[in-house]
Amino acid sequence: MARFPKLKSGAVAQYPAERQQVYATEVHRFLDCKEQRYRDFAAGRKRWVIALELLDETEMARLARFFEDQQGRLGTFEFEDPWTGTVVPVCRFGADQLPIREAGEARGVVKLTVEEVQA
Amino acid sequence: MLVFPQLSSGAAAQFPLRRETGYRTLVNVLPDGSEIRVADLDYFERQWELPLELLTDAEWQAIEDLFAATEGRLQSFLFLEPGENLLAWSGKFTEDLWVKSGITVTEGIDDPEGGTGASRISGGGSVAQTLSIPAVHRYAGSIWARTSAAGANLRVTDGGGQVQTAEFDASGAWRRYAVSTAWTVDTGTVVFAVTTSGGTVDLYGAQLEAQPFASRYKETHARGGVHPAARFMSDTLADRATGPGEHSGTIRIAWTPSQT
Numbered sequence: 514m515a516r517f518p519k520l521k522s523g524a525v526a527q528y529p530a531e532r533q534q535v536y537a538t539e540v541h542r543f544l545d546c547k548e549q550r551y552r553d554f555a556a557g558r559k560r561w562v563i564a565l566e567l568l569d570e571t572e573m574a575r576l577a578r579f580f581e582d583q584q585g586r587l588g589t590f591e592f593e594d595p596w597t598g599t600v601v602p603v604c605r606f607g608a609d610q611l612p613i614r615e616a617g618e619a620r621g622v623v624k625l626t627v628e629e630v631q632a
Numbered sequence: 633m634l635v636f637p638q639l640s641s642g643a644a645a646q647f648p649l650r651r652e653t654g655y656r657t658l659v660n661v662l663p664d665g666s667e668i669r670v671a672d673l674d675y676f677e678r679q680w681e682l683p684l685e686l687l688t689d690a691e692w693q694a695i696e697d698l699f700a701a702t703e704g705r706l707q708s709f710l711f712l713e714p715g716e717n718l719l720a721w722s723g724k725f726t727e728d729l730w731v732k733s734g735i736t737v738t739e740g741i742d743d744p745e746g747g748t749g750a751s752r753i754s755g756g757g758s759v760a761q762t763l764s765i766p767a768v769h770r771y772a773g774s775i776w777a778r779t780s781a782a783g784a785n786l787r788v789t790d791g792g793g794q795v796q797t798a799e800f801d802a803s804g805a806w807r808r809y810a811v812s813t814a815w816t817v818d819t820g821t822v823v824f825a826v827t828t829s830g831g832t833v834d835l836y837g838a839q840l841e842a843q844p845f846a847s848r849y850k851e852t853h854a855r856g857g858v859h860p861a862a863r864f865m866s867d868t869l870a871d872r873a874t875g876p877g878e879h880s881g882t883i884r885i886a887w888t889p890s891q892t
Contacts, residue, residue, distance in 0.1 A: 537665060554665035570715065574850030577653060581853065585655030587671045605669075612652040615715070618847070620647075631666045 514602070515582065516591040517627065518575045520568070526595040531562040559594065559601065559629045568621035573613055576623060585609035592627050603632045633820065634701055634709035635766055636862070636885070637694035639687065642770035642814075642844035645714035650681040674890040678859065680713070682883045692871060692879035704867035708860075710765065711885055712842035716857025717850040718763060718771075719824060722838045724853075725751045725759050733757040735828065743836040744776050744806040749851075750836035753828060758787075760825035763840070763858060767794065768818040774810040774839045774846035781831025788813060788840070791821035800833065808837070810846040859887040 519525055537553035568576075583590060585606055592604040607626030614622045638644050656672035687695075702709055712718060721727040725737045734757020743750035753759055767790035775786050777800045784800040786809045796811035813822075824840045826833065837849035842857075865884040872880045 553663055558665070570848040570850050574717070574852070578851055578853055580653055581855075584657070584671055584676075585653075586657040586659055587655065587669050609655040609657050610652055611654075612650060614648060614650045616648045618647070631664070 514589070514591050515579070516600075517593065517604070518579050519593075520565070520572055524595065525593050526561070526563045527565055529564065530595060532594070532596055533560040533562075534558075535560055555631070558631075560607065561592070561595070561627045562624070563627060564624045566622050567619065568623060569619040570621070573615070573621040573623065576625075577611065577613065580606065580611040580625075585611075589630060592629075601629050604629050633766070634698060634707065635769075636698060636709055636711045637691075638769050638842065639684075639691050643714060644712060644842060645680075645682045646684055648683065649714065651713070652679045653677075654679070675888070676890065677886060677888045678713075679865070679887075680711075680883075680885045682714070682885070683880075684883060685880045686874070687879040687881075689877050689879070692881075695881075695883065696869060696871070699864060699869045702864060704869075705864055708863050711859040711862035711887060712765060712769065713857035713859060715841065715843070715847060715850075717852045718765065718840045718842060718857045719761055719838055720852055720854060720856040722850075722852045722856070723749050723751075723836065725753065725835065725838075729761055731760050731762070733760075735759055741834050741836075744778075744808075745836075750776070750778075750834050752832050752834050753826070754832045756828060756830040758825050758827040759835075760823055761838075762791070762821060762823045763856075764820060764860075765822050765842075765858060766818050766820060767791075767813075767815050767822055769842050770844045771813045771822060772810060772839075772841045772843055772846040773813075773824055774808060774837070774841075774849075775826065776806055776808050776836040776849075777826070777833055778804065778806045779828075779831065779833040780804040781828070781833065783829030784831075784833045785809075785827055786811060787823075787825045787827055789823045789825070790815055790817065790819040791823050792817075792819050794819075806834075806836075808846075812844050812846075814844075861889070862887040
């Protein structure tokens with residue numbers, strides 16, 4: 514399976530980075546204020562918001578090609594969690610759009626979301 | 633053929649610029665969290681937002697002429713993506729798009745960036761990719777090469793008599809070679825080729841850009857930066873004049889191959 518590309522530095526993300534842990538809990542509240550709760554997902558999911566700056570043209574092109582190969586949210590890939598170094602085996606992009614802003618030469622800015630999905 | 637013009641500098645855009653790639657995927661999340669994802673096969677879009685500042689009368693007029701010819705969003709034009717590699721499969725010379733003559737290609741060779749993305753061509757002949765783009769635009773062709781044999785070169789031509797070449801040195805070390813074009817006769821064709829008179833040549837990072845000088849290597853896969861039926865995204869073209877011969881405006885362009 515394809516793996517999310519690293520920057521030239523060998524890192525996947527830059528500061529500030531954001532990692533979210535996501536659960537799906539159904540909560541039903543009754544007239545007597547009692548609640549019934551149950552989980553939708555079998556386990557929690559992770560989501561990463563990756564904001565990259567000062568990318569050079571090679572790094573931007575590598576990210577863009579990877580996004581095209583995955584066709585946005587369609588394809589799945591391995592992603593190395595920048596917090597732990599653990600490879601999460603099945604992830605996908607969180608959006609079908611990848612905007613890249615170039616403020617100057619080697620000054621590319623990209624913000625994207627990666628989401629863990631159930632294998 | 634209608635073509636988005638280059639500025640007098642030979643570039644088609646200024647910094648900052650914005651590009652966006654978009655798909656349309658239906659994601660159906662089931663109660664247990666598993667997903668069914670379906671691609672809209674007919675939809676793929678690229679968009680560009682190009683803020684242009686302090687253009688001369690002639691530069692702005694060229695854009696305005698194109699806008700008038702396309703009647704805003706109605707007609708399409710050829711757009712050579714600024715700063716993008718115009719070649720497709722820039723690192724995969726085994727693809728059919730690259731026309732091989734008298735040579736064989738071996739992949740998986742160590743490349744100058746520490747990977748194994750280079751290719752080795754053996755024999756006397758050429759490997760070439762032909763693009764249907766205006767020869768009178770400014771282009772920069774570049775490629776990394778390593779050889780110990782004399783007589784190999786990078787060759788960018790208009791398919792006729794206009795030729796720019798860079799001879800590879802036979803030092804056996806990786807070096808990036810580049811050529812720049814400023815042709816006056818438009819054949820509607822540009823050919824990017826590497827020719828060799830024998831021996832082996834290692835190649836990496838073939839790149840052709842619609843600008844006078846080469847920038848960092850940008851790998852491409854099935855599609856390069858040539859967008860043959862792009863459209864303006866608005867029916868209005870606003871010219872903000874800040875002084876005599878100083879025009880500014882923001883151009884938005886989209887390319888949706890399935891809709892052209």
